[in-house]
Amino acid sequence: MMKFDRRNVLKGSVAAFAVTAFTSILPYQTVAKARTPKNHIIEIQDFDFDPVSVNVQPGDMITWINRDIAPHTATASDKSWDTGTLKRGQSKTIKFMNNMTNTYFCRFHPHMKAQITIVGEPKISKSKG
């Protein structure tokens, strides 16, 4: 049980002041709460990217996993980004940003093509004061 001596009363007063000061600032402060980035999985199987089209928001991650025996890559159509060679069972994750080329192919099997669609800016929620 807490004793109501002078020292505890002083401690309580300081704590109360701190809480009041902090909460009084809150209504005027915007707290940016970033959306948790998603990780989208794209499987490479039977010489296809599956899914062949994926919707992402900037900042999301995309992971390509090669299920084929043949090695593959996921390479931007202008070669600005590249997973590198993915042997069977290997994977590579790339963070996808707004300014990145959104069509890609396999460098080894150029008929394999797919696309990434950017569906919007990440939402920022504001906390209530």
Next chain:
Amino acid sequence: MKIKYTLIVLGLATLIGHGPAYAETPAELNDLQIAHVAYTADNIDIRYAHLALAISKSEAIRDFADTMIRDHTAVNEQALALLGKLKAQPQDNFLSKSLLKNADVLIDEMSKLRGVAFDKRYAENELAYHKAVNGLVENAFIPNIENSEVKSLFQAGLKIFKVHQGHAQMMVKKLN
């Protein structure tokens, strides 16, 4: 089905430069002999690809050759891993020997060519070779393979080689 199979055997026999005078047929090969044929066929295409890389200056041909080396090496690695798991050794046979003999003749012929003449011959051979081997794998090997894991590997390999066949078809079209 029998007619189709006979045509495939005749086609392969033509490709390898022999008449159909063998007592054995591809359909009579056991799983380990079939594995040997496939491993041999993979290595032959890798040899063709190395020749292309040594001679051709065409980016398209060189890219295709790189892909042949990469993909056939990957298939062979899977095949060897599976044979290791099954504690089995591939068995040499008449078809592997014939494929190798024909490959030696073709490599000798192609190594004398240069420029577009080489590129065309290489692309045409890749198309013919993949067509013949794919027909053999699909119609003679896969239906007769007994081990389910070996069969599954051949089915996966066939998908890859059909893509190669399509790619070779496009190369031939562009070069003509």
